[in-house]
Amino acid sequence: MKLRDFFLLPAALWFTVFILLPLLIVVIVSFATRGTYGGIEWSWTLQNYSRAFSPTYLGIFLESFQLALVTTVVCLVLGVLISWAMATASPKLRQVYLMAIVLPFLTNLVIRIYAIRMFVGAEGPLQAGLELLGIPFDPYALTQNKVLVLYGMVTTYLPFMVLPLYGAFEKFDFSLVEAAQDLGAGLWKILFSVILPNLKTALWAGALLVFIPSLGEYVIPDLLGGAKNMLYGNLITEQFLKSRDWPFGAALSVLMMVLLLAMAALFRLREARHDK
Amino acid sequence: MTSNAERRRPAAPRTATVVLWLTLLLLHTPIVVMIVGALIEKKPTAWSWTLRWFAEVILDQALMDALVNSLKVGFAASVFSTLIGTAAVVGLYRSAGMWKWAVEGLSVVSLIFPEIVFALSLLSLFFVLKFELGLLTVVIAHVSFSISYVMMTVGARLATLDRSYEDAARDLGASEWQSYRTVVLPLLLPSILGGFILSFLLSFDDFLITYFVNGVGKDTLPVKLYTAMKLGVSPKLNALSSLMFVMTLLALIFFFRSSAFRVFFESGRRTHGENTKKENS
Numbered sequence: 001m002k003l004r005d006f007f008l009l010p011a012a013l014w015f016t017v018f019i020l021l022p023l024l025i026v027v028i029v030s031f032a033t034r035g036t037y038g039g040i041e042w043s044w045t046l047q048n049y050s051r052a053f054s055p056t057y058l059g060i061f062l063e064s065f066q067l068a069l070v071t072t073v074v075c076l077v078l079g080v081l082i083s084w085a086m087a088t089a090s091p092k093l094r095q096v097y098l099m100a101i102v103l104p105f106l107t108n109l110v111i112r113i114y115a116i117r118m119f120v121g122a123e124g125p126l127q128a129g130l131e132l133l134g135i136p137f138d139p140y141a142l143t144q145n146k147v148l149v150l151y152g153m154v155t156t157y158l159p160f161m162v163l164p165l166y167g168a169f170e171k172f173d174f175s176l177v178e179a180a181q182d183l184g185a186g187l188w189k190i191l192f193s194v195i196l197p198n199l200k201t202a203l204w205a206g207a208l209l210v211f212i213p214s215l216g217e218y219v220i221p222d223l224l225g226g227a228k229n230m231l232y233g234n235l236i237t238e239q240f241l242k243s244r245d246w247p248f249g250a251a252l253s254v255l256m257m258v259l260l261l262a263m264a265a266l267f268r269l270r271e272a273r274h275d276k
Numbered sequence: 277m278t279s280n281a282e283r284r285r286p287a288a289p290r291t292a293t294v295v296l297w298l299t300l301l302l303l304h305t306p307i308v309v310m311i312v313g314a315l316i317e318k319k320p321t322a323w324s325w326t327l328r329w330f331a332e333v334i335l336d337q338a339l340m341d342a343l344v345n346s347l348k349v350g351f352a353a354s355v356f357s358t359l360i361g362t363a364a365v366v367g368l369y370r371s372a373g374m375w376k377w378a379v380e381g382l383s384v385v386s387l388i389f390p391e392i393v394f395a396l397s398l399l400s401l402f403f404v405l406k407f408e409l410g411l412l413t414v415v416i417a418h419v420s421f422s423i424s425y426v427m428m429t430v431g432a433r434l435a436t437l438d439r440s441y442e443d444a445a446r447d448l449g450a451s452e453w454q455s456y457r458t459v460v461l462p463l464l465l466p467s468i469l470g471g472f473i474l475s476f477l478l479s480f481d482d483f484l485i486t487y488f489v490n491g492v493g494k495d496t497l498p499v500k501l502y503t504a505m506k507l508g509v510s511p512k513l514n515a516l517s518s519l520m521f522v523m524t525l526l527a528l529i530f531f532f533r534s535s536a537f538r539v540f541f542e543s544g545r546r547t548h549g550e551n552t553k554k555e556n557s
Contacts, residue, residue: 003452007367008375010360011423015382018420022397025404040403078299085292088285097296099532104303107524108481110498110505111517115306118313118509125309155303174285187289209388216390219484223505233392240396240488250400253393264388 023257030250040246048251057235057252064232067146067221068214071153075210076203078154079161084195086162087169098166105159113152113223117143144226152220160209168202204267212260216253232256307521314514329515339516342500346480349411349496353418354475360419361426361475362468366456368427369434383424394421395488402489410491417489418482422475429474433467434460473531477524 030048033041051057086097104112120126120143130137172195180190196203218233225231232252239249317326333339364383368376386394398417407413441463445455461468483498490499497520504513 004367004369004371005375007363008371008379009367011364011367011383011427012375012379014360014420014423015379015386018398018401018416019382019386022401023393025400026393026397029400029404078295081288081292081295082299084288085296088288089293097300100300100304103525103528104307106477106481106528107307107521108483108498108501108517110483110501111310111521112306114501114505114509114513114517115310117505118514119306119309121509123313123509151302158299158303177286181286187286212388213390216392218392219502223502233390236392236396240399246400246403249396253396256390257393260390 032247075161083165148224157210161206164202164206314518329511346496350479353479356419357422357475358472361423365430395485413489418479426471429471
């Protein structure tokens with residue numbers, strides 16, 4: 001073993017004990033049985049998995065999948081336009097835009113959600129404005145709904161889309177755009193036939209980076225969606241922290257991991273084919 | 277050279293710029309409203325400016341305890357993750373084979389896994405090992421997700437490092453260890469500082485993972501805020517959130533100034549420059 005391998009040792013050990021081992025435990029627990037008082041009984045069963053596929057839970061999963069998908073698509077459309085505008089701005093302005101996009105992303109999620117709740121809340125400017133204009137509204141429906149959840153999700157995950165796309169735009173050869181313009185193509189035609197085909201890898205990377213955390217999101221739907229909108233992340237969290245059915249919660253998370261890994265694998269496969 | 281490349285960028289359509297500005301507006305408006313909300317007070321007749329809510333936050337012992345917990349955890353977690361992450365990056369440098377593959381793979385896994393899986397798998401580990409939940413388990417969890425970020429920050433700098441410095445040191449008779457200590461580490465120092473600040477930020481801001489693995493009565497600031505927010509919004513919470521926002525902002529300014537962040541984009545631009553040079557010749 002060389003000196004540099006010793007440098008790797010702490011990280012290798014830490015990752016093994018605190019990332020690999022815990023994942024392994026979750027997989028094992030997912031085959032165990034729930035104890036009478038909420039503990040884990042080590043008798044093996046597949047029941048947790050068959051339960052996860054029952055209509056109620058499948059419905060919750062589909063709802064979350066749909067939200068993650070919509071979030072990804074909205075981020076994709078916004079991300080392309082935003083990073084295009086950013087990349088073609090003056091170099092100084094580009095730095096400012098980059099900071100402005102990254103800043104909210106690096107500040108606390110709970111604070112950002114608090115700010116949103118305050119904005120739409122009882123003493124917030126939105127309700128005051130509606131009152132002033134004499135538009136009737138339902139205060140409860142206004143503070144907890146699906147639109148707010150989507151807004152929270154998009155503003156949280158947008159940087160994950162913008163950063164890879166902006167990076168790709170920085171490397172993009174803009175003389176191709178000029179050439180297309182010389183040939184008489186409009187900007188929107190250029191976007192679809194010249195720019196986007198050259199950004200494929202970044203588009204896929206951004207989509208995955210948004211989709212993966214969106215699918216298991218807990219905090220945003222919990223605080224902005226209210227009790228009516230149960231999502232997959234909330235379902236898992238509830239098994240672990242409230243109803244204390246760890247084996248079922250573990251099975252739900254294993255299923256989610258398998259799905260996400262499959263998607264990541266597909267992405268790698270697509271890239272590998274692209275390289276050939 | 278760069279200025280030449282800059283000139284040839286046909287502007288995006290106006291719609292794209294409008295979308296950019298609208299999004300920035302949507303992103304920042306709630307935060308501005310929150311800060312204003314922390315600074316005003318409703319008097320019987322009119323609204324007036326006040327620092328009352330900030331005073332209430334500072335005089336709240338439970339909140340101050342949570343702040344101390346957050347700072348303790350943040351400091352401990354960033355020291356450990358910076359040490360482990362930096363060592364790993366130096367080890368990965370020029371290394372090959374199984375070890376490199378395993379560490380790099382695991383670091384990517386820790387980056388892309390959904391937070392919730394991270395949180396509940398650590399909770400399961402502590403449960404199975406009968407580890408008592410407390411600040412220590414929070415520190416362990418924070419180190420686990422920060423290492424990869426330190427590796428990314430320091431690794432980006434190492435990738436652009438001129439290897440001839442190290443070769444020169446070795447030629448002059450320095451041992452492998454000496455060349456790391458006297459040549460490589462000083463050159464990496466700014467990015468190591470950047471990694472430290474980044475992991476402190478990540479730790480200070482983390483809610484979900486802390487929520488899962490912290491012990492009873494050992495709340496950090498974000499957990500406290502979450503629990504309080506469940507009951508509704510109040511000017512005092514506005515003040516607390518604004519204070520936390522300003523703290524993060526200060527750390528961020530340090531982070532950007534440490535130039536660690538810029539490395540990502542500069543390395544990209546440099547390759548672009550080289551490409552065009554080749555094409556021109």
